[in-house]
Amino acid sequence: MDRREDNNQDPEEDHMPGSLDTPLRPDAFVLTDEQKIEGIEYHFKEIMQLLGLDLEDDSLKGTPRRVAKMYVQEIFDGLKPENRPAARLFENRYGYRQMLVERDITLYSSCEHHFVPIIGKAHVAYIPNEHVIGLSKLNRIVQYYGRRPQVQERLTRQIAQELRDVLKTDNVAVLIEADHLCVMSRGVNDVSSSTITSEYSGLFEQDAYRLEFMQAIRHNKS
Numbered sequence: 001m002d003r004r005e006d007n008n009q010d011p012e013e014d015h016m017p018g019s020l021d022t023p024l025r026p027d028a029f030v031l032t033d034e035q036k037i038e039g040i041e042y043h044f045k046e047i048m049q050l051l052g053l054d055l056e057d058d059s060l061k062g063t064p065r066r067v068a069k070m071y072v073q074e075i076f077d078g079l080k081p082e083n084r085p086a087a088r089l090f091e092n093r094y095g096y097r098q099m100l101v102e103r104d105i106t107l108y109s110s111c112e113h114h115f116v117p118i119i120g121k122a123h124v125a126y127i128p129n130e131h132v133i134g135l136s137k138l139n140r141i142v143q144y145y146g147r148r149p150q151v152q153e154r155l156t157r158q159i160a161q162e163l164r165d166v167l168k169t170d171n172v173a174v175l176i177e178a179d180h181l182c183v184m185s186r187g188v189n190d191v192s193s194s195t196i197t198s199e200y201s202g203l204f205e206q207d208a209y210r211l212e213f214m215q216a217i218r219h220n221k222s
């Protein structure tokens with residue numbers, strides 16, 4: 001659940017129309033983690049059996065529980081509000097008013113249509129007001145929203161909204177470039193295409209700021 005979901009805010013207040021919420025059941029938080037793991041283990045075993053796999057095999061028999069733990073404790077643990085990263089803010093005592101860009105943030109997510117990986121990079125930027133944030137928290141925010149079943153558009157917007165909320169500024173940019181395994185390894189089987197999504201708000205709606213951001217993320221590391 002996003003803080004936006006906690007607050008039950010009106011989506012009309014967003015910078016663009018449309019809901020940012022990850023669609024969750026009303027009872028999403030009733031079960032304990034162990035109950036979720038047991039349930040998923042049971043059902044994943046059924047899936048494997050339906051595929052004709054021998055669950056007595058040494059290598060396969062632990063798979064249902066491994067998958068269940070991976071879903072609940074690792075790749076989908078961004079569904080749990082308690083895992084939302086604590087925002088470590090510092091007073092902007094040095095009066096830094098320029099753009100801060102955190103680029104090439106490793107992104108792992110999962111396609112909500114096929115439950116296979118999305119792998120890419122996120123680039124985020126903001127122009128501070130009264131507060132600056134610990135750099136690693138930017139990576140953590142990307143990680144948290146990535147660790148959910150996602151579509152790239154919603155992921156991009158959730159990260160941007162979180163940055164605006166946490167940093168109390170509209171001056172935020174997010175650009176994600178990612179490979180979707182559902183496009184690469186199945187279906188259309190295209191290994192060369194990739195997907196770029198972005199959101200710009202505040203000063204980043206102006207061409208000059210957008211350009212500076214684009215140049216920063218494309219600039220070669222020396």
Ligand SMILES: Nc1nc2c(ncn2[C@@H]2O[C@H](COP(=O)(O)OP(=O)(O)OP(=O)(O)O)[C@@H](O)[C@H]2O)c(=O)[nH]1
Nearest residue numbers: 111112113114150151152153180182183186187188
């Ligand atoms: N917009 C958007 N689409 C996505 C994303 N990830 C996967 N998809 C697409 O979701 C669509 C699901 O379409 P369906 O036709 O229901 O699924 P499908 O029959 O498996 O489609 P193919 O992938 O074309 O074989 C596919 O076109 C995927 O490429 C994403 O992050 N954003």
Ligand SMILES: [Zn+2]
Nearest residue numbers: 111113114182
């Ligand atoms: Zn997919």
